[in-house]
Amino acid sequence: xxxxxxxxxxxxxxxxAHPAAWRRAAHSPDxxxxxxxxAGTATVAxxxxxxxxxxDDGPLPPGASPNPVGRIGAVERAAFVAASxxxxxxxxxxxxxxxxxxxxxxxxxxxxxxxxxxxxWVVAEEDRPEAARTWxxxxxxxPAARARESRDGVRVARALWDSWEDDAVIRSVATSRYxxxxxxxxxxxxxxSYAVKGPAIVPRPPQGQLVVxxxxxxxxxxxxxxxxxxxxxxxxxxxxxxxAGTPLVLAEVEVALDTPDATGAERxxxxxxxxxxxxxxxxxxxxxxxxxxxLLAELSTVVDGVRLHPxxxxxxxxxxxxxxxxxxxxxxxxxxxxxxxxxxxxxxLERPANRFAAAAVQExxx
Amino acid sequence: MTRTDPLDVPRPxxxxxxxxxFQGVNHWTIWSAPDSGSQIDPASFRRVARTAERGLFxxxxxxxxxxxxxxxxxxxxxxxxGRPDAITQLxxxxxxxxxxxxxxxxxxxxxxxxxxxxxxxxxxxxxxxxxxWNVVTTDNAWTGANFRRGGYLDHADRYRRAEEFLTVARALWDGWQDGAxxxxxxAPAWSAPxxxxxxxxxxxxxxxxxxxxxxxxxxxHPVIFQAGDSGEGRDFAARNADVIFSAHGTDFDDALAxxxxxxxxxxxxGRPDDDVxxxxxxxxxxxxxxxxxxxxKRWIRLQQVTPTTALGIAGALWGFDLSDRDADGPLxxxxxxxxxxxxxxxxxxxxxxxxVVSEWRAxxxxxxxxxxxxxxxxxxxxxxxxxxxGLADRFTRxxxxxxxxxxxxxxxxxxxxxxxxxDLLVPELQERGVYRTEYTGTTLRExxxxxxxxxxxxxxxxxxxx
Numbered sequence: 001x002x003x004x005x006x007x008x009x010x011x012x013x014x015x016x017a018h019p020a021a022w023r024r025a026a027h028s029p030d031x032x033x034x035x036x037x038x039a040g041t042a043t044v045a046x047x048x049x050x051x052x053x054x055x056d057d058g059p060l061p062p063g064a065s066p067n068p069v070g071r072i073g074a075v076e077r078a079a080f081v082a083a084s085x086x087x088x089x090x091x092x093x094x095x096x097x098x099x100x101x102x103x104x105x106x107x108x109x110x111x112x113x114x115x116x117x118x119x120x121w122v123v124a125e126e127d128r129p130e131a132a133r134t135w136x137x138x139x140x141x142x143p144a145a146r147a148r149e150s151r152d153g154v155r156v157a158r159a160l161w162d163s164w165e166d167d168a169v170i171r172s173v174a175t176s177r178y179x180x181x182x183x184x185x186x187x188x189x190x191x192x193s194y195a196v197k198g199p200a201i202v203p204r205p206p207q208g209q210l211v212v213x214x215x216x217x218x219x220x221x222x223x224x225x226x227x228x229x230x231x232x233x234x235x236x237x238x239x240x241x242x243x244a245g246t247p248l249v250l251a252e253v254e255v256a257l258d259t260p261d262a263t264g265a266e267r268x269x270x271x272x273x274x275x276x277x278x279x280x281x282x283x284x285x286x287x288x289x290x291x292x293x294x295l296l297a298e299l300s301t302v303v304d305g306v307r308l309h310p311x312x313x314x315x316x317x318x319x320x321x322x323x324x325x326x327x328x329x330x331x332x333x334x335x336x337x338x339x340x341x342x343x344x345x346x347x348x349l350e351r352p353a354n355r356f357a358a359a360a361v362q363e364x365x366x
Numbered sequence: 367m368t369r370t371d372p373l374d375v376p377r378p379x380x381x382x383x384x385x386x387x388f389q390g391v392n393h394w395t396i397w398s399a400p401d402s403g404s405q406i407d408p409a410s411f412r413r414v415a416r417t418a419e420r421g422l423f424x425x426x427x428x429x430x431x432x433x434x435x436x437x438x439x440x441x442x443x444x445x446x447x448g449r450p451d452a453i454t455q456l457x458x459x460x461x462x463x464x465x466x467x468x469x470x471x472x473x474x475x476x477x478x479x480x481x482x483x484x485x486x487x488x489x490x491x492x493x494x495x496x497x498x499w500n501v502v503t504t505d506n507a508w509t510g511a512n513f514r515r516g517g518y519l520d521h522a523d524r525y526r527r528a529e530e531f532l533t534v535a536r537a538l539w540d541g542w543q544d545g546a547x548x549x550x551x552x553a554p555a556w557s558a559p560x561x562x563x564x565x566x567x568x569x570x571x572x573x574x575x576x577x578x579x580x581x582x583x584x585x586x587h588p589v590i591f592q593a594g595d596s597g598e599g600r601d602f603a604a605r606n607a608d609v610i611f612s613a614h615g616t617d618f619d620d621a622l623a624x625x626x627x628x629x630x631x632x633x634x635x636g637r638p639d640d641d642v643x644x645x646x647x648x649x650x651x652x653x654x655x656x657x658x659x660x661x662x663k664r665w666i667r668l669q670q671v672t673p674t675t676a677l678g679i680a681g682a683l684w685g686f687d688l689s690d691r692d693a694d695g696p697l698x699x700x701x702x703x704x705x706x707x708x709x710x711x712x713x714x715x716x717x718x719x720x721x722v723v724s725e726w727r728a729x730x731x732x733x734x735x736x737x738x739x740x741x742x743x744x745x746x747x748x749x750x751x752x753x754x755x756g757l758a759d760r761f762t763r764x765x766x767x768x769x770x771x772x773x774x775x776x777x778x779x780x781x782x783x784x785x786x787x788x789d790l791l792v793p794e795l796q797e798r799g800v801y802r803t804e805y806t807g808t809t810l811r812e813x814x815x816x817x818x819x820x821x822x823x824x825x826x827x828x829x830x831x832x
Binding site: 033034063067100103106164193201203 | 405407432434443445446447448451453455458459462476480481484491492494550551555562572576577580581673675
């Protein structure tokens with residue numbers, strides 16, 4: 001079976017997927033947290049033709065000494081990237097294990113407005129006990145409790161995005177009303193551990209609902225637009241994709257590519273002297289651009305796209321840009337983004353109807 | 367008005383600072399005019415910020431609300447509403463501006479210090495030292511209904527929480543020594559050992575034990591703004607703020623009295639009395655002649671206070687629904703009903719409605735005003751009206767006499783409401799030597815001429831604890 005086109009996402013946190021990636025970065029370490037660096041990598045990804053960039057995050061330092069400990073919040077980085085680019089999708093990683101879903105919903109809706117409909121959300125979980133102290137909250141311990149917080153947090157965010165109908169701002173000079181309050185809705189969410197009233201303070205996002213990505217074992221499939229699936233081999237990935245139950249499935253792929261200066265294997269070996277590359281149970285390709293193209297062609301028969309995790313952004317992103325994406329394009333294996341389209345449109349996802357507006361129409365029809 | 371002798375004033379070299387406050391929710395922003403733009407489109411925010419930057423403003427401010435306003439249990443539908451999360455929007459503006467400060471109004475009641483301090487640090491780094499934080503508090507359970515913590519803090523506790531919040535935030539901002547990050551990829555470690563300090567704080571409000579994730583920006587800390595006007599609020603500002611966003615900027619004597627009160631409070635806590643910038647919120651209405659400016663003001667007020675809005679404002683004062691009355695008719699004959707809780711949220715309470723109403727009646731009768739005209743003339747008087755030259759003279763007097771350090775302008779029109787201020791008033795101020803002709807620094811702290819953050823001064827300069 002010949003593959004169909006793939007959606008390509010790339011994770012651009014820090015200097016890359018390896019904890020010691022900073023040692024092979026093209027910039028000095030103190031440039032990592034600068035706006036120039038952030039805009040630079042996002043622009044390369046956009047020009048390369050990626051559909052989506054994701055930005056990892058968490059409230060605790062991302063690495064133990066001697067490796068990087070500095071990280072600007074993903075939502076702030078995503079907003080900055082949105083204003084520095086024009087077509088690429090942007091999805092920050094945000095956990096709702098402890099965060100306030102009302103704030104998270106507002107931040108993400110704002111990102112969608114800022115990017116004019118290019119925003120997504122990678123739902124993560126915070127499983128480090130120290131994180132609870134950061135939030136001044138009792139620990140949410142165990143997979144079941146964390147899944148409960150993820151489920152409820154996503155439900156609240158999604159309900160708040162619908163709490164303004166698309167045309168709630170009416171600016172009716174005749175009646176002196178700016179809003180039509182009939183088109184604004186309390187969400188009246190009551191979960192197991194908290195309640196949220198609504199409505200949102202941010203008008204409905206341009207996409208109606210942001211594209212929500214997450215692991216199907218932590219967020220219910222019905223709450224996800226895109227499942228991020230892992231597996232060390234193609235068969236495992238295919239199995240996970242088949243059972244995901246989400247509109248789209250992206251496979252997680254870690255890459256260490258051959259560069260003009262060193263092979264992927266040599267680069268990994270160099271960094272392994274300092275720290276080991278954390279095993280997340282994902283597909284991992286250490287090798288040439290051609291090998292990656294072959295792997296992606298195979299993957300295109302079982303998933304809708306991939307999220308690439310480059311070993312070292314400054315080394316792998318140029319190879320992806322100059323060798324891998326052009327080769328995929330030649331083989332018609334990448335989807336093409338069009339300027340002015342939303343991330344949903346690029347991914348072939350429909351813009352969802354507003355649940356409250358739809359309910360009102362049903363009510364009327366009775 | 368006579369022109370002040372530039373030398374015969376207490377502060378002959380004082381410079382005027384401008385900020386712009388993109389309010390988001392209020393009835394002063396005219397939404398009904400044909401040239402009123404979107405309140406949520408990113409282009410509106412870019413346009414206002416870039417115009418302010420062209421006018422060499424110090425700062426661009428965003429407001430915050432955490433629940434839509436209600437009147438009698440129903441969403442208030444007359445005013446502009448619906449706005450972005452402030453820090454998220456400002457992080458985007460950091461990418462498309464170069465100089466202007468970016469100030470977020472963020473609530474210390476419904477945020478946690480580790481999270482908010484980190485978000486503000488991120489904004490400060492992405493803007494290379496242009497971030498500010500307008501610290502606000504909330505004391506009602508109505509807003510809490512949108513949050514996990516739910517709940518309620520009484521008036522005094524909300525300031526205690528805010529103060530402890532700031533203590534924790536500052537400790538987190540100071541957690542990295544300057545130069546903590548390695549200068550090269552060959553260094554033994556990404557950050558120097560022991561250069562990143564854990565913050566351990568146990569207090570009445572917060573229990574934090576955390577290694578901060580970010581270095582300080584070039585300006586040290588985000589600039590702290592505060593707007594509370596009560597005695598408690600002023601004391602809080604005197605202990606903590608870099609800038610006060612006051613409501614005392616229309617009448618010269620009132621502004622001067624407020625500024626002198628703040629200077630007294632600063633001295634009382636051991637700070638230099640020029641340690642805080644006072645920027646009252648104001649509206650500026652410009653005409654080619656005084657008569658034209660007054661005519662424009664009349665038009666603006668009628669747009670801001672529509673008959674429906676007038677009845678809503680009067681209803682809040684009288685304490686019962688007046689929406690079926692004639693706004694262009696006389697004031698209601700009934701006495702106001704004073705109730706503890708009328709079900710209206712998100713707007714200011716009136717302390718003593720009976721005396722306000724009797725004052726309104728007397729003045730309306732004397733002037734022959736309708737209810738709507740009374741609302742227009744007797745509501746909070748805000749703003750300055752005049753020709754560019756007359757306004758420049760007046761502002762020069764305000765700043766050179768120490769009544770204000772500048773103004774936080776609330777444009778009545780988005781996104782073009784700053785254009786005449788930047789094009790007509792700023793050149794007049796520059797001609798008088800009271801306004802910068804170029805940005806001389808890169809950070810918000812430098813624009814405002816502020817000293818180092820409070821926790822970063824030599825111990826001898828720091829205020830005594832307590």
